[in-house]
Amino acid sequence: MTLTEQAREDSPRAAAVPAPAPTRAQFISWTTLAMMTTASVANLRPSPSMALYGLAAVFLYLLPAVVFLLPTALVSAELASGWPGGVYRWVSEGLSKPLGFLAVWCQFAMTIAYYPSLLAYVASTFAYVIDPSLADDGLYIAVVIVVVYWAGVLISSRGTKAVAGLSSMGLVVGTLIPGVVLVALGMVFLAQGNPSAAPMDTSHVLPPWTGPASLVLIVNNFLSYAGMEMNGVHVSALREPGRQYPRAVFLATGLVLLIFILPALAISWVMPGEDLSLTAGVMQAFQGFFDHFHVGWLTKVVGVLLVAAALGGMLTWMAGPSQGLLMVSRQEGYLPPVLQRLNKRGVPRNIMVAQGALTTVIAGLYAFLPDVSSAYWIFSVVTTQIYLVVYLLMFAAVVRLRALRPDRPRGFRVPAVHLVAGVGFAASAAAMCIGFMPPEQFGGQPLWRYVLIVGGGLLTLGLLAPLAFLAFRKPHWVTAGDRGADPVE
Numbered sequence: 001m002t003l004t005e006q007a008r009e010d011s012p013r014a015a016a017v018p019a020p021a022p023t024r025a026q027f028i029s030w031t032t033l034a035m036m037t038t039a040s041v042a043n044l045r046p047s048p049s050m051a052l053y054g055l056a057a058v059f060l061y062l063l064p065a066v067v068f069l070l071p072t073a074l075v076s077a078e079l080a081s082g083w084p085g086g087v088y089r090w091v092s093e094g095l096s097k098p099l100g101f102l103a104v105w106c107q108f109a110m111t112i113a114y115y116p117s118l119l120a121y122v123a124s125t126f127a128y129v130i131d132p133s134l135a136d137d138g139l140y141i142a143v144v145i146v147v148v149y150w151a152g153v154l155i156s157s158r159g160t161k162a163v164a165g166l167s168s169m170g171l172v173v174g175t176l177i178p179g180v181v182l183v184a185l186g187m188v189f190l191a192q193g194n195p196s197a198a199p200m201d202t203s204h205v206l207p208p209w210t211g212p213a214s215l216v217l218i219v220n221n222f223l224s225y226a227g228m229e230m231n232g233v234h235v236s237a238l239r240e241p242g243r244q245y246p247r248a249v250f251l252a253t254g255l256v257l258l259i260f261i262l263p264a265l266a267i268s269w270v271m272p273g274e275d276l277s278l279t280a281g282v283m284q285a286f287q288g289f290f291d292h293f294h295v296g297w298l299t300k301v302v303g304v305l306l307v308a309a310a311l312g313g314m315l316t317w318m319a320g321p322s323q324g325l326l327m328v329s330r331q332e333g334y335l336p337p338v339l340q341r342l343n344k345r346g347v348p349r350n351i352m353v354a355q356g357a358l359t360t361v362i363a364g365l366y367a368f369l370p371d372v373s374s375a376y377w378i379f380s381v382v383t384t385q386i387y388l389v390v391y392l393l394m395f396a397a398v399v400r401l402r403a404l405r406p407d408r409p410r411g412f413r414v415p416a417v418h419l420v421a422g423v424g425f426a427a428s429a430a431a432m433c434i435g436f437m438p439p440e441q442f443g444g445q446p447l448w449r450y451v452l453i454v455g456g457g458l459l460t461l462g463l464l465a466p467l468a469f470l471a472f473r474k475p476h477w478v479t480a481g482d483r484g485a486d487p488v489e
Contacts, residue, residue: 028237030244030251037073037228037252042259043175044182044306045121046224048281049377050260051267054198056207060218061261064427065253069225071424072391073249074414075398076229081236081411082401087229087390088328094397094404098470101334103393105466108325110386112355112461115314116362117379119145120372122310124280128287129303135280138366138375145363152315153352174309178302179263182282185289186266194292198268216439222431223384224260229394241411278373282306322351333477334469340479358461378450381435382457388428389462395425 050057079090087107092100123144127134134140190196198204238244267276267285270292277284283306287299326348329335335351343349366375398414399421414420438450 027239030238030248033238033245033248034251034255037248038255038259041225041227041252042256043224044179044259044263044282045118045310046221046260047264047267048276048278048284049380050221050264051198051271051281051285052273052276053207054196054268054273055200055204055265057264057268058261059206061221061257061264064218064221064225064431065257067423067427068222068391068431069228069253069256070249071395071420071427072225072228073253074246074420075395075417075424077235077241077245077249077412078410078414078417079394079398079401080229081241082405082408084236086324087394088324090401091393091397094399094401095393097332099393101328101332101470102463102466103390104325104328105334105469106386106389106462108322108355109461109465110383110390112358113362113379113382113386113457115149115359116145116366117376117383118310118314119148119363120279120366120376120379122148122307122314124277124372125283125303125306125310127280128283129300129307132280132283132287135277135283136372138368138372141279141372141375142363142366145366146360148311148314149356149359149363152311153349153356156315156347156352173305174312175259178282178286178306179259181302182266182285182289183262185286185293186269189289189292190269196269197272200269216434216437219381219384219431219435221260222428223380223387225256226384226387229391236411238411242413245412279376322348322355326351329477330479333473333475333479336474336477337479340477377439378453379457381454382461385432385435385454385458386462388432391428392425392432395421395428 050060053060083089083093086104088100088104090100091103120141123141124135126144127137127140235241235245238248263282267281270288271281271284275284283299283303286302287296290296290298325335326340326342330340339350339354340348341350362379366372399418401408402417436451436454438447
C-alpha cells in the first residue's frame with residue numbers, strides 16, 4: 001500500500017467503508033511479508049557508525065531491536081488490522097485529530113533532515129568513483145546535495161514510471177550484493193591471518209562505559225529500524241495473522257540484524273575507528289579490501305551500485321510522504337491551499353519545492369560545520385528525533401484504543417500490549433533524550449552548538465511548524481470532497 005492509499009483510507013468517508021477481505025489469490029505467505037519488511041528496513045548506510053564499536057556493534061544492534069523494532073512491528077500490526085490506513089488514522093482515533101496531524105507531519109518533516117544525510121552518503125560514495133579526497137570536502141558535499149535533490153524534484157514532478165523500477169532494485173543492487181561481497185572479503189581477509197583493526201575478543205562484547213555519551217551512537221539504530229510500521233498494513237493479507245505475523249516479524253528481525261551486523265563487523269576488521277568516516281566508511285572498507293586483493297578498480301564499480309540504489313530510494317521517498325500529508329490536509333484543511341496544489345501529473349510540486357528550499361539551507365551547513373562526519377551525524381540525529389515523535393504517539397494510541405475500543409475486530413492483537421507498548425514508548429523517549437548528547441567521537445565540538453542544532457531542528461521542524469498550521473488553520477483550507485474543487489495547476 002502506498003502512502004497515498006494510506007492517506008485516502010485516513011479520510012472519514014474511507015473509514016466508514018469496511019475493507020474487503022482478501023481473496024485466496026490475494027493472500028500472501030508469512031515468508032513473503034518477512035522479505036518485504038526486510039527490504040523496507042535493511043541497508044548498508046548505518047554500518048560505519050556501528051563499525052566504530054567493533055564487536056560491541058552486535059550488542060548495540062540487538063538492544064534497540066528488542067526494545068524498539070519488535071514493539072513497533074507488533075503494535076503497528078494491531079493498529080493496521082483494526083484501523084486500515086496509516087499513522088494519521090491510528091493517532092486520530094486513539095488520541096485526537098490534531099495529534100494525528102502532528103504524527104503525519106513528522107513523517108513528512110523528518111525527510112527534510114533525512115535527505116541531506118542520505119545525499120551526503122551518496123556524495124561521499126560517489127567521491128570514490130571520481131576522487132576519494134572529495135569525500136571529506138564540505139563544499140563538495142553541499143553542492144552534490146543541492147544538485148541531486150533538485151534533480152530528484154524535477155524527475156518526481158514529471159511523474160516518471162522509471163522511479164519504481166529503479167527503487168525496486170535497491171535491495172539487491174545496493175544492499176544484498178555489496179553486503180555479501182563485503183562480508184566475504186572480510187572473512188577471507190581474516191582467514192589469511194591478517195589482524196582485525198578492531199579487537200574481536202570477549203572483553204569487547206559490550207561497549208566501554210565512559211558515561212551516557214558512550215552509548216549515543218545507538219540512537220542512529222532507531223532511525224535504521226524506522227519504517228517497520230509501514231508493513232503492518234499487510235497483516236490482513238495473511239491467512240492466519242495471529243500465528244503467521246509473529247513468525248514474519250521474527251524472521252524479518254533476524255534477517256535485518258544479519259544485514260546490519262555482518263557488514264558493520266567487516267568494516268571494523270579493515271578500518272581503524274579513528275580513520276573511519278561516517279559517510280564514506282562503506283567505501284573505505286571496500287577500497288581497503290580491494291587494494292589488499294589487488295583489484296582496486298572494483299571500488300568504482302561498487303560505488304556506482306551503491307549510488308544508484310540510494311538515489312532510487314530517495315526518489316521513492318520524495319513523493320511518498322508529501323502525498324500522504326497532502327491527502328490528509330485536503331480532507332481536513334491542515335495546510336493552506338497554495339501547498340495543496342498539484343501539477344498536471346498529480347504531484348504535490350509546491351510542497352516538494354518548499355521542502356527543497358529548507359533542504360538547500362540545511363545542505364549549506366555542510367560547508368561550514370567542522371567536518372563532514374559531524375554534519376552527517378547531526379542531521380541523522382535530527383531525523384531520528386523528529387521520527388521518534390511518530391512512535392511515541394503510536395505507542396500511546398494503541399494502549400488508549402485497547403481501552404476505548406476493546407471489541408473492535410482486529411486481525412492481530414499484541415500480547416501484553418501495555419508491556420510491549422510501554423517498553424517501546426520508554427525506549428523511544430530514552431533515545432530522544434540521549435540524542436541531545438554528542439558522541440565521544442565528536443568531543444572536540446562545543447556542546448551548545450550541538451544541542452542548538454539538534455534541539456532547534458526538532459523544535460522547529462517537528463513541533464512549531466505543525467502547531468503554526470493548526471493555529472492559523474482556516475475553514476476554506478479544506479479543498480477536497482464536496483466542499484471545494486481540487487486545486488490543480
